[in-house]
Amino acid sequence: MQPDVAIVDALQHVSVAKIRHTIHKLVSFHTRSTLSMMDADLPQGQGIKPAIDWVTAQFDAYSRACGGCLVVKHTSYTQMPGKTGYLKRIPGPTTITDTYAVLKGTDPAQANRVILVSGHLDSRDSDNFDSHGAAPGANDDGSGTAVTLECARVLSKMRFPATLVFVVEDGEEQGLFGSKHMAEQAKKWGWQIEGVLNNDIVGGDTTPGHTALQDHSVVRLFSEPVPANATPQQIRELLMLGYDSDSPSRELARAVVNVARSYTEADGLKNDETQTAALRPVMEFRLDRFLRGGDHYSFNQEGFAAVRFTEWRENFHHQHQNVRVENGIQYGDLPQFVNYPYVAHVARLNAASMASLATAPPPPADVKIVVSELDNNSTLKWKAGAGAPSSTHYWIVWRPTASPNWTREIPAAKLAGVKNGAYQASADGSYTATLPISKDNVIFGVESVGPHGQRSLAVVPMPTR
Numbered sequence: 001m002q003p004d005v006a007i008v009d010a011l012q013h014v015s016v017a018k019i020r021h022t023i024h025k026l027v028s029f030h031t032r033s034t035l036s037m038m039d040a041d042l043p044q045g046q047g048i049k050p051a052i053d054w055v056t057a058q059f060d061a062y063s064r065a066c067g068g069c070l071v072v073k074h075t076s077y078t079q080m081p082g083k084t085g086y087l088k089r090i091p092g093p094t095t096i097t098d099t100y101a102v103l104k105g106t107d108p109a110q111a112n113r114v115i116l117v118s119g120h121l122d123s124r125d126s127d128n129f130d131s132h133g134a135a136p137g138a139n140d141d142g143s144g145t146a147v148t149l150e151c152a153r154v155l156s157k158m159r160f161p162a163t164l165v166f167v168v169e170d171g172e173e174q175g176l177f178g179s180k181h182m183a184e185q186a187k188k189w190g191w192q193i194e195g196v197l198n199n200d201i202v203g204g205d206t207t208p209g210h211t212a213l214q215d216h217s218v219v220r221l222f223s224e225p226v227p228a229n230a231t232p233q234q235i236r237e238l239l240m241l242g243y244d245s246d247s248p249s250r251e252l253a254r255a256v257v258n259v260a261r262s263y264t265e266a267d268g269l270k271n272d273e274t275q276t277a278a279l280r281p282v283m284e285f286r287l288d289r290f291l292r293g294g295d296h297y298s299f300n301q302e303g304f305a306a307v308r309f310t311e312w313r314e315n316f317h318h319q320h321q322n323v324r325v326e327n328g329i330q331y332g333d334l335p336q337f338v339n340y341p342y343v344a345h346v347a348r349l350n351a352a353s354m355a356s357l358a359t360a361p362p363p364p365a366d367v368k369i370v371v372s373e374l375d376n377n378s379t380l381k382w383k384a385g386a387g388a389p390s391s392t393h394y395w396i397v398w399r400p401t402a403s404p405n406w407t408r409e410i411p412a413a414k415l416a417g418v419k420n421g422a423y424q425a426s427a428d429g430s431y432t433a434t435l436p437i438s439k440d441n442v443i444f445g446v447e448s449v450g451p452h453g454q455r456s457l458a459v460v461p462m463p464t465r
Contacts, residue, residue: 002453003262006158007355011263011348013154019347020340022058022146023203026051027136027335032123034171034178035131037095042132048170051121052097055168058149059101066156070101075185079177086175089128094174098182100167101152105358107161109387113362114186114193115354116165117151118179119144120172120200120295123333126322128173134323138335139203139311141172143343147199147309150347151354160358161389162194172200172295173320179295183302194457195252195357196306197350198296204342205315207330215312216342219349221281222288222308223253228300242401243460245285246443248305249296251457253283254405256307256353258455263352264345279345281309283404289314305457309346360454361385361392364431364446369439369461377420378439380461382446384429391451396433397458398442406445406458410435 026032029051036047044050056072063070076097081090099121105111123137124130136142145168152166171177179198186193204216226238227247238244264279288294288308296306315337323332362385370379384392393413397406412433415421420436435444445458 001258001262001455004356004359004452004454007263007352010154010158010355011352013157014150014344014347014351016340016344018153019146019150019343022149023138023142023338023340023343024335025054026142026145027138031125031131031133031135032121032137033131033135034096034122034174035091035094035129037097038092039131047131048122052099052170055099055121055145055149059099059152059166062153062156063101069156070103070152072101074099075181077181079171086177089174091129096171096177096181098167098169098178100165100182103156103160103164105161105163106159107387110161110362111163112190112192113162113358113387114165114191115162115195115358116167116193117148117197117350117354118167118169118199118295119146119148120169120178121145122170122173124173124320126320134332136323136333136335138333138338139205140201140319140333141199143201143203143338144199146343147202147347147350150344151351154351155355158355160355162358164354164358169295176293176295176298179298183298183304186304187302193299193304194363195255196296196299196304197256197309197353198294198306199309199346199350200294201310201314201319202343202346203337204311204339205313205318205337206339207315207318207337210313210315213313216339217278218280218282218312219346220284220310220312221253221256222284222286222296222310223247223249224287224297224300225250225285227303228297229303241463242443245404246460248457249300249307251445251459252305253281253307255357255455255457256281256349257283257405259353259356260349264349279349281349282312285404309350311342356454357456359450359452360456361388361448361450363456363459364394364448367446367459367461368464369444370465371463372465376438377434377436378444379432379434380444380446381430381432381464382459382461383431385448385456388448389450392448394431395447395449395455396435397445397447398437400442412446
């Protein structure tokens with residue numbers, strides 16, 4: 001994919017200084033514990049409430065700078081306590097508040113398509129129930145909040161056919177409560193979310209001694225293997241077809257990998273505050289880190305494609321720890337351990353992914369592979385996605401069944417000139433393509449492509465007779 005010069009220009013404006021300022025400001029609230037929302041005895045300027053107010057003010061400022069292009073909102077509810085699971089982390093009725101800004105798409109036919117970026121605002125120390133102690137949350141998740149805000153600042157200067165949403169969530173540390181509420185509301189509002197980019201612990205810890213095994217040239221990218229909302233019958237079918245690594249979330253991760261090749265791995269993409277912005281996403285074939293979870297999963301449960309970005313090697317002395325020095329070791333999630341240029345690289349990758357997906361046409365619909373008879377050729381059928389512009393064309397991608405990423409691709413229209421290949425575009429917006437490749441040996445996908453090369457998520461074909 002050739003980089004879009006407008007997106008390249010926007011990425012140049014991602015600022016290390018802005019990110020540093022954001023993280024230090026978030027730390028200045030002393031604690032951002034979700035439970036502090038209910039406290040009346042905190043000193044002025046401490047707690048989650050003033051932090052929410054500050055984030056809201058940042059979104060408002062970005063909107064004023066772009067002539068009111070952002071609609072800034074909150075969605076809140078009261079989480080009641082319980083005796084099981086995460087509910088035990090809520091000692092009493094607690095207000096959960098998500099803050100978000102919407103950059104509405106310019107194409108009425110595509111404006112309901114949504115690409116969303118998120119980070120969580122809340123922090124904690126060693127004790128989940130301590131709403132007064134210092135909980136700086138510089139990396140977890142000041143870094144993800146900074147990425148979200150920087151994406152909003154930079155991308156609000158542009159316009160896209162689809163809609164971008166920038167979300168700062170609450171209640172993650174208590175049990176993903178804020179993201180669960182946001183995902184449920186998005187479903188209720190009818191948002192057609194094509195991708196959620198969740199950033200949590202993307203600060204690239206720089207502790208001396210820890211950095212020997214840290215890698216600031218990569219970021220982990222987690223995604224679910226099969227959809228969380230799939231029925232048992234659907235799961236059986238996906239496993240039978242070999243689609244256990246082809247959920248929409250996994251295709252979103254592959255799309256981010258493809259975007260990185262054009263934007264954040266490219267030589268010469270520079271910023272006046274950093275060296276070459278080289279960052280490579282590494283696909284982790286897991287929903288999340290081992291036996292752990294994050295806000296992207298809330299969106300998965302509602303049927304949305306969602307992935308998680310996390311630094312290569314976490315430092316657990318700086319997560320969920322009281323600030324202290326013990327046996328010569330500094331504990332606590334403090335800002336001096338954040339690699340700010342690294343966070344800027346992660347912000348560029350998120351911004352490039354959002355911009356590319358929002359510029360691309362909608363993914364193809366009703367993608368099928370014909371299985372009416374045994375054949376070493378493979379025939380694919382699909383329809384144009386809802387609202388797809390007339391300029392949309394299509395690419396077929398494929399990979400060996402054991403390969404993690406797409407390895408081959410061809411514009412569907414070129415199959416008309418391939419031996420044993422065929423291509424037909426019908427006036428009703430349906431398409432048929434035949435490839436001289438056995439469906440037994442590869443996994444296929446179909447992508448929508450815009451006139452400037454921006455590509456949608458790939459959609460794998462389901463069998464049809």
